[in-house]
Amino acid sequence: MMILLQMLIIRSILFAAQPKFICGLSPVSHLQAAARNNIPKSTLSAAINSNEDIDGNKKTLSNSLYGPASSFTSPDAYTQSQISKIFGDCISLSLAGRCKTKDNIDMIFLSSLEEGRIISDSYIECFQSDDDTYKDMDIRVLPIPIPPSLSSSAIKLLSHSYTAEPLSKSVLLSLNSLLVNRDGGLFDNIPWSSWSIDPDMKERDAAKNVVERKYTMGKRVAYLRFMGKDWQGRSLSLTNLAKRLRYMLEGSDQETNQDTDSDDNMMLSLSRRLLELEITEATTFIAECEKNVAIAKASQNDDSYELEQLEKARARLQLAETSLSELGGTAGNQSKTQSLILSFLDKLSAQDNPPPYRGAIGYPAKLDSKKEIFEDSVLPYSSPYELLKEVINEQLNSEVIGCVLEQSSLLEGNLVVGGSLLLRRKGVKRTTTLAGETVSYFDDNDDLGNDGVLPRSMYVVECFSDEAIGFAMTSRLPVLVQREIYERAATNDVELDTKQVLNVRNETKSAESLSYLNRIPPIRLFDEVTDLTTQMEGDRVLSKSQSRFIRIPLSTNPTLFDGPNQVPQSSAASKGPVFSTLNPVASLDEFDTLSDDDKVRLLLKLDSFKGALPRPRAVSNDPSLLDNILLPFIDESVRRQYRIRDAERRGDFQEANALRDEKSLRQRALEEAQAARNAGLEERATQLEEEAELYKALRADVTQDEGSYSRFLDRDDWYERETQARIKRLDKKKFGSLLSGIDLP
Numbered sequence: 001m002m003i004l005l006q007m008l009i010i011r012s013i014l015f016a017a018q019p020k021f022i023c024g025l026s027p028v029s030h031l032q033a034a035a036r037n038n039i040p041k042s043t044l045s046a047a048i049n050s051n052e053d054i055d056g057n058k059k060t061l062s063n064s065l066y067g068p069a070s071s072f073t074s075p076d077a078y079t080q081s082q083i084s085k086i087f088g089d090c091i092s093l094s095l096a097g098r099c100k101t102k103d104n105i106d107m108i109f110l111s112s113l114e115e116g117r118i119i120s121d122s123y124i125e126c127f128q129s130d131d132d133t134y135k136d137m138d139i140r141v142l143p144i145p146i147p148p149s150l151s152s153s154a155i156k157l158l159s160h161s162y163t164a165e166p167l168s169k170s171v172l173l174s175l176n177s178l179l180v181n182r183d184g185g186l187f188d189n190i191p192w193s194s195w196s197i198d199p200d201m202k203e204r205d206a207a208k209n210v211v212e213r214k215y216t217m218g219k220r221v222a223y224l225r226f227m228g229k230d231w232q233g234r235s236l237s238l239t240n241l242a243k244r245l246r247y248m249l250e251g252s253d254q255e256t257n258q259d260t261d262s263d264d265n266m267m268l269s270l271s272r273r274l275l276e277l278e279i280t281e282a283t284t285f286i287a288e289c290e291k292n293v294a295i296a297k298a299s300q301n302d303d304s305y306e307l308e309q310l311e312k313a314r315a316r317l318q319l320a321e322t323s324l325s326e327l328g329g330t331a332g333n334q335s336k337t338q339s340l341i342l343s344f345l346d347k348l349s350a351q352d353n354p355p356p357y358r359g360a361i362g363y364p365a366k367l368d369s370k371k372e373i374f375e376d377s378v379l380p381y382s383s384p385y386e387l388l389k390e391v392i393n394e395q396l397n398s399e400v401i402g403c404v405l406e407q408s409s410l411l412e413g414n415l416v417v418g419g420s421l422l423l424r425r426k427g428v429k430r431t432t433t434l435a436g437e438t439v440s441y442f443d444d445n446d447d448l449g450n451d452g453v454l455p456r457s458m459y460v461v462e463c464f465s466d467e468a469i470g471f472a473m474t475s476r477l478p479v480l481v482q483r484e485i486y487e488r489a490a491t492n493d494v495e496l497d498t499k500q501v502l503n504v505r506n507e508t509k510s511a512e513s514l515s516y517l518n519r520i521p522p523i524r525l526f527d528e529v530t531d532l533t534t535q536m537e538g539d540r541v542l543s544k545s546q547s548r549f550i551r552i553p554l555s556t557n558p559t560l561f562d563g564p565n566q567v568p569q570s571s572a573a574s575k576g577p578v579f580s581t582l583n584p585v586a587s588l589d590e591f592d593t594l595s596d597d598d599k600v601r602l603l604l605k606l607d608s609f610k611g612a613l614p615r616p617r618a619v620s621n622d623p624s625l626l627d628n629i630l631l632p633f634i635d636e637s638v639r640r641q642y643r644i645r646d647a648e649r650r651g652d653f654q655e656a657n658a659l660r661d662e663k664s665l666r667q668r669a670l671e672e673a674q675a676a677r678n679a680g681l682e683e684r685a686t687q688l689e690e691e692a693e694l695y696k697a698l699r700a701d702v703t704q705d706e707g708s709y710s711r712f713l714d715r716d717d718w719y720e721r722e723t724q725a726r727i728k729r730l731d732k733k734k735f736g737s738l739l740s741g742i743d744l745p
Helices: 002-017 030-036 042-048 077-089 113-126 151-163 168-180 216-226 240-252 260-297 304-328 333-350 370-376 384-397 463-473 483-490 498-507 588-592 594-606 615-622 625-635 635-651 654-659 664-680 682-698 718-730
Strands: 090-100 106-111 138-145 398-407 415-425 428-434 439-444 458-463 479-482 491-496 524-525
Touching: 002 483, 002 491, 030 428, 077 090, 077 398, 077 415, 077 458, 090 138, 090 398, 090 483, 090 491, 090 524, 106 113, 106 151, 106 463, 113 138, 113 491, 113 498, 138 463, 151 168, 151 384, 151 463, 168 216, 168 370, 168 384, 216 384, 240 260, 240 370, 260 304, 304 479, 384 398, 384 463, 398 463, 398 483, 415 483, 458 463, 458 479, 463 479, 588 635, 594 625, 615 625, 635 654, 635 664, 664 682, 682 718
Parallel strands: 398 479
Antiparallel strands: 090 106, 090 479, 106 138, 138 491, 398 415, 415 458, 428 439, 491 524
16 A cells, blocks of 8 residues: 555656646647748648648647647548538538627637637737737637537536546546536437447347347446446456555565565455455355345246356355465465465456446446556546547447537528537457467457447437537547538637736636636637627528528527526426317328428427427438428327328338228318318318317317327217307307307307
C-alpha cells in the first residue's frame, strides 16, 4: 500500500507540471507559424486535410482543434461512399464558437476546419495577450440553435469535449447523467438490445431464441457503466484484488525498500485475507450449485451441467483451503513465502469464463491490466462522450465512422437540424498458426451472438444536434453537414467577441481556472445591425427568407420537469376524456389528400401520440412510413379501407377478403349509405347515416378496432336507442330558453 500511495503522489505531481491547453490548442499554433512564414491559406488547408506539416513532412499535427496532440481522422473511400449513400453529399465543418441571442437562446456556430482553428487561435491570443487591442477577423459560420430545455447540459458536455481535458471520476459521474438522462437522445437510440455482443448466447431462452427486447441487459449494462460500475483499475472483485497485489509485489522486487520485513508481513497478511475470501465465495458457490442440482432432479431434467458446476466449486474450495494451509507453514522463510504468494495470486486472478466486455452481467469482473490499475484509473476520460465511445467499442464491437447533421423536420418550409451517428460493426480478430508462425486475421462471418449483425453492418443512430457535434469532437471526426442544409441555411459573418473575452480575462486568475461556460470561444455577428433569428419548429412560414433559418426542434423534453416552475400534473385534475375524441379524417379520399406536412401537424395535435416523428431521410426510403404511424389514430373504418386497398395493390386478396369480413357495423352502414345515395335513394341513405351515427355514439373510442378494448366501456345499444328516441320526442319550445346552446340530436 505504501508503494501504491507513493506512485499516486508522484503521478499527481507530474500531471500538475504538464502544460495546460485552452480550447484544444497550445499557445504556439500551426496557423501562427504559417502566418509568420507568410504561407498561403490554401497550402495550410491542404496540410490540415492531409495531416502533413507545413514543410510537407508526413506526421500527426501537434496542435489540433480538439485537444492536444491529435488530428481529424479522414474517412476512407468506402466510408465516404456509405455516408453519401445514406445522407447524400456532405461537407466537413467543425465547432467554431458560441453566443447567446437577444431571446436568450444559446447558439453554436460551425465553420470550416481551417476557420475553426483561426477563431480558436484568436481566442488564445486575445486571452493571453496583455494588450487590450486586437485585430479583428471575420469568418463564415452556420448557426445551430440549442433548445432552451437542453442548453445548460448541452453547453457543459460540448465544453468538456472541446477542451479534451482529463476529468476525475467524481466530476465525470456528475456529467454522465446529463447524457444518459435525455429522453429520445443518443443514449436511448443506440441499439443496445440487438448489437450488444453475446458470444455465449446467454440472452436466449431454452429454445435458443433471442429474448424480448425488454428483457435484454445491454442498455442496463451501459447505464451502470455510466454510473461508475466496473471502473478501470478500481474494481474490488477478488480476482482484481489479487492482480493488484501481484503487481505491487513485482514493483517491490524492482525497488530497494529499507523496511523489507514490514512489506513482506503486509503482503503475507493480504494474501491470507484474499484466500479466506476465496474460501467464503467457494462455499457460497457450492451451496448455489447444490440448490441447482436439487431443482434439476425435482424437475426430472438433465442435471449433468449442474453436477459439473458442483464439482468445479468443490475443487475451487479444496484449492483455496490447501493454499491457505501451505501459506501458514512458510513463516520465517522469506523467499519461499514470496514465491508461494505469487503462485497463489496467479491462481486467484485466473478466470475460466472472462467477460466479453467490461460490466457484462452474469460474468466476473473484467481483469484489469497493470496500466489500467496504476494509470488509467486516475483520469481515464475527458468527457462522457469518450466513455460512450469506449462502451460502443467494447460492448457493441463497433465504431462510429461518421457524425452527421441532417434535416429532421417534415413540416413544409421548416429547416430543423438533427444529429445522426453512423455505426459500423467491426470484425472479430482471430489468430492461427501456419508453418510455425502465428497469423492474425478478421472473421467476417461471426456475428458474436447478434443474429444478422455481421462485420461491416451499418446502423444510423439518431440524436440531438449537439450530441453529434460533441461525439465528433471526442472522436476527432469532422462534423458532416448535408450540403443542401448548408446551401439553404442563412450563414453569417462573425468575429471573436473580444469585449467578452477581455471581461473573462480580467475576471479569471489563470487560463486553468476557466469555467466551462468560457471554454468555447465567444462569437458575435460581424454586422451588429442584423440579429440571429430564432423560430420554433411548426411556426408557419410567412416569407421565403424565414425558410432559410434553422429552427428550434419541438421534441425537446429530456426530463419530465425541465425547470423550477414546472410541476407534475395530477391525473385527477385532468379534464380531458379517457379516450381521444378527435377524429379528423372522415373518409379515405380525405386521407389521400393529406400532404406530409398535414399528417405531421395532425400527429402533433393528437394527445395520444407519444412517439417520435420520422425524419425525411427515413420517409424517402419508405414512403408509407408516415402513413403507418398515422393510421392507428384515425377512424377505424377509414383505416380498414386503406388496408384493404393496400392489400389489393400488393396482390394479397386473401388478406383483403379477411379485412372485408371483419368490417364493423358502423362501416357497413356507412358503405350502404354511400351506395344508396349513388343510386338516388336519399331517404334510405339518410336512415343508414343515422344508424352509423348511432354506432359511433356507442363506441368509447371510434378510432380503435372493435374488440381491441373491453366492450364494457361502450354504451348499451338498447339504452342509446331509447335515449335518442326520447330526445327526438322532446319539444324544446316547452322549455323556453333553458335548452339554448345545448346541442341535442
